Structure formats: structure tokens, C-alpha cells
Amino acid sequence: DAKTTQPNSMESNEEEPVHLPCNHSTISGTDYIHWYRQLPSQGPEYVIHGLTSNVNNRMASLAIAEDRKSSTLILHRATLRDAAVYYCILSHNNNDMRFGAGTRLTVKP
């Protein structure tokens, strides 16, 4: 399985942008890049996904490197409710979602 590498934790100030990095140097051409987040005592929540082009939705933006070996999840204005564990996952057949440890994001008021 293709692996991803994320920092264990990050901190941000409220109302500032947050850039969460993910390295996936062994990504294959058919792997989608998915991001999920998990709030305390809840199941993971889909955030965004992409293949090659940058993606935007109401929750976040996904910037994908040209060689696809890394990506960055961008939260444009962090709120206290964005404090969660963020997972970056590669998947090509939707039966291979393997969640790593993720990045624990702390948002300071």
C-alpha cells in the first residue's frame, strides 16, 4: 500500500490560515488523495479529495504538487471547531483506505 507521512501535531491561531502537509512519495498514477478529519469521540469526516489538480470546496482547499508526491490541505481561516486529527490517505479502489496517525491540529484562541 502507498504510504503517507504527516507531522504528528500542528498549532494554529484562530482566524489564521493553516497549511497541513502530507508526503506521499510512492503515490501511483491511479491513487486519489483523500483528506478526512476526526473530532473527539466522533467518526472521521470527509474533507476533500483530488487526483492531480488543486481542489476547493466549502471546507478547505487541496493543493497537489505537480509531481503528486506531496499535497497540502489548506484551511483558510481556522476556527476552534477545526481542532481535530487530520488524516491524509491514498486510495485507488476505495477498498484500501488505511488511516495513519494523522496530524493533531490545535487551534488557539
Next chain:
Amino acid sequence: SQTIHQWPATLVQPVGSPLSLECTVEGTSNPNLYWYRQAAGRGLQLLFYSVGIGQISSEVPQNLSASRPQDRQFILSSKKLLLSDSGFYLCAFGQAAARGYTFGSGTRLTVV
């Protein structure tokens, strides 16, 4: 709309007792279904997945089993629980490869 229901929300069971957790999906047909477990402070571990009725793939050997008696029903079972079975159990469904998963609200199981 597509929804997923998982129950119970919390469960405390003695060691050696049986387990049955149920997950149902609405608003979609022939979904892929998944059971994950999350130990305290840890990441999610994929336990089982199913691509159709009666089709179960197991990711890790353990004393748990899964069944899919109906298209939108996924059941996680154990005949005899161990202390190490404690954790947060999550059911999820997915369809097209690009669309990702939708997770249920989870069952927090404590084996005492």
C-alpha cells in the same frame, strides 16, 4: 440522501460475553461496507470490508467476525470478548473510488 446508522453508541460488556454491533445504510444500493476499530489515542485499523451480500474480507486475524445478511446491513460479532477488544468501532460505507467514505457515529465498547 445517504445516511448510515450505527448502534449502540456505548456498550460495556464482560470478558467472555458475546458481541453484536449493527450498521445499516440508507439512500444507496450495493455500497461497499467497512468496519474499523480505533484503540484509545490510536489511529483507525481496518477490520473487515464487504463489496456485496455474503462477501466479507478480513484484514486482521482476531476473534471478531463480520456478516452482511442484506445489501445495506453489516454486522460485527464476537463469540467471546477479550479485554483487548475494547475500543471505538466505526462502520463506514463507500461507493465510487473517487468519492471516499461516510462514517457512522461509532460504538464505544468497553470490555471489563
